Amino acid sequence: MSAVQTIxxxxxxxxxxxxxxxxxxxxxxxxxxxxxxxxxxIMWVHMVIQIPALVSIGVWCAGQSPGWSVRRWNVxxxxxxxxxxxIVACWMVPRLLDAAVERTAVDAxxxxxLVLAGAIGYWSWRIAPTLxxxxxxxxxxxxxxxxxxxxxxxxVRLCVRYGSTDQQHTGYALIGITAVVIxxxxxxxxxxLQSVPVDSEAAGRSQRRRA
Numbered sequence: 001m002s003a004v005q006t007i008x009x010x011x012x013x014x015x016x017x018x019x020x021x022x023x024x025x026x027x028x029x030x031x032x033x034x035x036x037x038x039x040x041x042i043m044w045v046h047m048v049i050q051i052p053a054l055v056s057i058g059v060w061c062a063g064q065s066p067g068w069s070v071r072r073w074n075v076x077x078x079x080x081x082x083x084x085x086x087i088v089a090c091w092m093v094p095r096l097l098d099a100a101v102e103r104t105a106v107d108a109x110x111x112x113x114l115v116l117a118g119a120i121g122y123w124s125w126r127i128a129p130t131l132x133x134x135x136x137x138x139x140x141x142x143x144x145x146x147x148x149x150x151x152x153x154x155x156v157r158l159c160v161r162y163g164s165t166d167q168q169h170t171g172y173a174l175i176g177i178t179a180v181v182i183x184x185x186x187x188x189x190x191x192x193l194q195s196v197p198v199d200s201e202a203a204g205r206s207q208r209r210r211a
Contacts, residue, residue, distance in 0.1 A: 025061045029054075029111065032054065032111070040101050042166060043161075043167060044166065047097070048173045051114060054114035054118070055121070056118060058114065058119040058121070058122070059119065059121065061119060062122040074124055077126070077128030077132055078128065078132050080123060080124030081121060081124045081136040084118070085140055087116070087117035092147050098161050101161045137181065144177065144178050144181065145174070148172070148173070148174030148178070151167050151168070152171035154167070
């Protein structure tokens with residue numbers, strides 16, 4: 001097994017994939033940080049590509065289940081999903097986007113917090129029931145659609161670092177992927193899509209009574 005296992009408390013084992021997942025994720029993270037000047041130059045690339053990529057790295061590093069006891073406070077996964085979505089929402093605020101572009105320390109904080117949000121979101125999603133998953137997916141879709149509409153309807157540009165045209169393109173992009181997020185999240189939630197089996201014997205008895 002290509003992993004290093006670290007015992008954390010008496011509740012379990014926190015498995016960190018150093019060779020396969022850990023080092024690969026670290027390499028991707030460093031690559032994204034090294035190319036931040038390019039990816040953050042365009043607003044829609046910053047919000048639609050870089051931010052989801054950082055969250056995806058956190059999901060990839062999360063492993064199969066949390067080794068530390070998150071279930072005690074993360075009842076049904078709802079608090080964790082709310083925390084993860086709140087972190088992502090914070091970095092969609094125009095003022096924080098400007099701060100991340102202007103200051104390296106703020107951008108490093110953005111990178112770390114979004115990776116953490118991805119891990120927490122993954123762990124929470126695994127233990128969340130269908131109802132909580134549907135609510136979380138709806139909340140994420142509502143958040144993206146709201147930000148997209150705000151960017152489209154704003155009479156002036158909201159970010160100092162980005163122009164009005166860039167802002168419009170980002171708004172359209174966020175609204176465009178909202179439908180994709182809803183469909184994919186509902187499928188991941190495991191909603192029953194198959195048809196209900198029919199009892200042939202019961203159906204036959206019912207037809208005979210009618211005859």
